[in-house]
Amino acid sequence: xxxxxxxxxxxxxxxxxxxxxxxxxxxxxxxxxxxxxxxxxxxxxxxxxxxxxxxxxxxxxxxxxxxxxxxxxxxxxxxxxxxxxxxxxxxxxxxxxxxxxxxxxxxxxxxxxxxxxxxxxxxxxxxxxxxxxxxxxxxxxxxxxxxxxxxxxxxxxxxxxxxxxxxxxxxxxxxxxxxxxxxxxxxxxxxxxxxxxxxxxxxxxxxxxxxxxxxxxxxxxxxxxxxxxxxxxxxxxxxxxxxxxxxxxxxxxxxxxxxxxxxxxxxxxxxxxxxxxxxxxxxxxxxxxxxxxxxxxxxxxxxxxxxxxxxxxxxxxxxxxxxxxxxxxxxxxxxxxxxxxxxxxxxxxxxxxxxxxxxxxxxxxxxxxxxxxxxxxxxxxxxxxxxxxxxxxxxxxxxxxxxxxxxxxxxxxxxxxxxxxxxxxxxxxxxxxxxxxxxxxxxxxxxxxxxxxxxx
Numbered sequence: 001x002x003x004x005x006x007x008x009x010x011x012x013x014x015x016x017x018x019x020x021x022x023x024x025x026x027x028x029x030x031x032x033x034x035x036x037x038x039x040x041x042x043x044x045x046x047x048x049x050x051x052x053x054x055x056x057x058x059x060x061x062x063x064x065x066x067x068x069x070x071x072x073x074x075x076x077x078x079x080x081x082x083x084x085x086x087x088x089x090x091x092x093x094x095x096x097x098x099x100x101x102x103x104x105x106x107x108x109x110x111x112x113x114x115x116x117x118x119x120x121x122x123x124x125x126x127x128x129x130x131x132x133x134x135x136x137x138x139x140x141x142x143x144x145x146x147x148x149x150x151x152x153x154x155x156x157x158x159x160x161x162x163x164x165x166x167x168x169x170x171x172x173x174x175x176x177x178x179x180x181x182x183x184x185x186x187x188x189x190x191x192x193x194x195x196x197x198x199x200x201x202x203x204x205x206x207x208x209x210x211x212x213x214x215x216x217x218x219x220x221x222x223x224x225x226x227x228x229x230x231x232x233x234x235x236x237x238x239x240x241x242x243x244x245x246x247x248x249x250x251x252x253x254x255x256x257x258x259x260x261x262x263x264x265x266x267x268x269x270x271x272x273x274x275x276x277x278x279x280x281x282x283x284x285x286x287x288x289x290x291x292x293x294x295x296x297x298x299x300x301x302x303x304x305x306x307x308x309x310x311x312x313x314x315x316x317x318x319x320x321x322x323x324x325x326x327x328x329x330x331x332x333x334x335x336x337x338x339x340x341x342x343x344x345x346x347x348x349x350x351x352x353x354x355x356x357x358x359x360x361x362x363x364x365x366x367x368x369x370x371x372x373x374x375x376x377x378x379x380x381x382x383x384x385x386x387x388x389x390x391x392x393x394x395x396x397x398x399x400x401x402x403x404x405x406x407x408x409x410x411x412x413x414x415x416x417x418x419x420x421x422x423x424x425x426x427x428x429x430x431x432x433x434x435x436x437x438x439x440x441x442x443x444x445x446x447x448x449x450x451x452x453x454x455x456x
Contacts, residue, residue, distance in 0.1 A: 004049035004120050005029035009039040009065075010082065011057045015107070019052065022109060023116065036060035048077050050119050052103075055083040056326060063093055070097040078119040082107070083326065140176055141319045142312035146304055150177070153301060158184035163251070163271045163296045165236075167279055168303035171353030174274040175234060177303060182230040187270060190229030195222050197238035205243045206259050210250070213261035221258065223250055226269035233273040236296070237287045248292045271296060306348040306355065314340045316352065320359040331366035338373040346380060409444040416446070 006028050008019045016032040023030045031048070033039040036059055042048075055062040062081060069075050078100040094102070100119045103112055140147060157164055158181045166174040175194075182192045200208050211221030222231065233239070239247065250256040251271065255264040273296050275282065282288040306313070317335050325332045335343070348354055358379055362371050412430070419425040423441070427434040 003027050003029055005031065005046070006116065007031050007033060007039065007042055007048040007051045009033045009036070009051065009057070009062070010054040011035055012054075015054070015082075015105075018107070019112070022112070026113065028116070036065045039065065043074075050077055050116060051079045052082055052116075053079055055081060063097070066094060066097045066099060078122055080115055080119055139180055140173055141316055142309060143315060144309040144312045146309040147312060150301070150303065151180075154181045155184055157181055157299050157301070160299065161186070161270055162298035163273075165279075165293065165297040165300045166272065166274045166303055167277055167300065168274075169277050169305050169351055171351035172303040172305055173352045174303045175232060177301070178230070178232045178272045178274065181272070182232075182270075185230070185270070187229050191226055192230050192232065193222060193226035193269070194232045194234065197233055197235045197243075200239060200243050202240050202242065205240065206246060209243065209246050210256045211258040211261075211265075213258045218258070223256060223267060223269060224258075224265055228268055229270070231269045231271050233271065236273040236275045236292075237282045241286075241289070244289045244292050248289060248295060251292075251295050277302070306351045310344045310348075313344045313346075313355070316355055317343065317359060320356050321363065324356075324360055324363055328360075330360070330363040333363055333366055333369060333371050335371045335376075336373065339371050339376045342373055342376055343380075405444060408440070409446060412441060412444065412446055 006023055008016055008023075008030060010016050010019075010032075011034055013034070016034070020030045020032055031042050031046075033042050035057055039051075039053075043051075053062045053066065060068075062083075066079060066081075069079075075098050079098065081094050081099050081102045083102070083105060100122060101115050103115050140151060142148075154177055164178070164181065166177055168174050179192060182188060207219070207221065209221050209223055211224050212219045233247075236244075250267055253264075253267075255266050257264050275288070275293075279288065279293060283290050283293065306316075314335070317340060321333065321335075324330050343355075343358075350357075358376075361379055362375060365375075367375075412426070415429055416423075416426055419429060423437060424434065427437045430437070432440070
């Protein structure tokens with residue numbers, strides 16, 4: 001029996017040559033094609049056992065070519081997609097069209113060989129695509145211990161079916177972790193439904209959540225649309241008290257009744273919610289029901305702010321450069337070492353979301369292959385708001401004197417809050433003589449009288 005023959009479709013000559021050498025050394029037959037036209041010609045001349053297909057090519061992209069083969073009923077062998085960091089939309093489309101798996105560039109030779117072997121062993125079975133392709137693209141980026149531990153925990157939770165509460169600051173990627181968990185769960189083939197809590201209007205909250213019946217007409221609410229899959233509720237505290245009450249009732253009963261209906265509908269969706277880092281404060285302020293949090297936090301995860309795993313910033317910069325170049329056609333640029341080091345020490349008050357927006361702005365204003373330190377300095381805010389927590393302030397952007405004053409102001413303001421506005425307690429806490437402390441507070445413009453009483 002002849003050895004398997006592989007078609008490699010990639011517009012980069014060095015990639016084609018590399019894969020041809022590797023697979024040739026393993027005993028595979030290899031044909032290479034530089035674009036979609038050459039790939040069509042090659043497939044017209046012979047039958048292949050596997051196609052390695054790049055997504056981004058100059059004439060016809062890989063997804064379009066894959067769709068062409070799928071629509072023509074010409075998917076007679078497994079197809080493995082090759083690309084830099086892809087997008088979720090690309091993954092979903094490739095999966096729908098029958099792609100077997102996905103390998104990232106730069107290529108890991110070991111992963112490439114394992115994928116080729118698995119694809120050839122599949123004998124044309126395409127069911128692995130939904131399992132293999134989506135999680136690899138949705139996995140949050142980062143090699144730090146913090147991110148590795150978080151990914152491991154999400155993978156553990158994915159095997160269970162209980163409700164999950166993701167807490168953390170805005171912009172930390174709580175929703176991304178929720179999507180990653182869904183992709184790893186037994187519900188991955190079912191709908192992933194998202195609900196932005198702030199979008200739920202109080203005027204028809206029951207209808208939006210539970211649905212409505214009007215004679216023979218049934219309009220499904222979000223709980224029903226998510227049936228079989230996962231419902232992600234973004235920023236739970238933005239739901240009104242009435243909406244929280246309705247949601248709690250449905251979760252506790254395990255069923256709900258549509259507005260105008262009489263027959264209960266079984267709740268068959270995994271509920272995943274995101275909430276701010278200050279859950280206890282939100283409960284105390286009455287913005288969150290304690291019993292609802294209790295129901296949803298059967299499993300709970302805290303997603304850390306970016307400043308707590310800043311060693312991953314260079315990898316995140318590279319990831320978003322590749323992703324935005326692929327998805328939005330932006331000009332490729334790389335961050336200089338100096339720029340990367342500066343951003344590792346930036347506090348990222350808006351977390352990963354801010355990093356993504358920064359990368360996009362720097363790619364849109366392309367003025368050279370490298371992104372220099374001065375470009376980064378021009379983009380990030382020079383002065384943090386004085387009411388921001390100290391850990392979110394970018395002191396490196398300030399001259400020494402201003403940075404020292406900013407630090408002292410924020411330090412004393414936050415210490416004063418801890419002392420309930422009592423300057424006497426503050427003096428003991430920070431180790432300063434009380435008279436000197438008064439002068440320091442006044443010179444920094446700290447209004448200690450607005451915080452609390454001045455009793456010692």
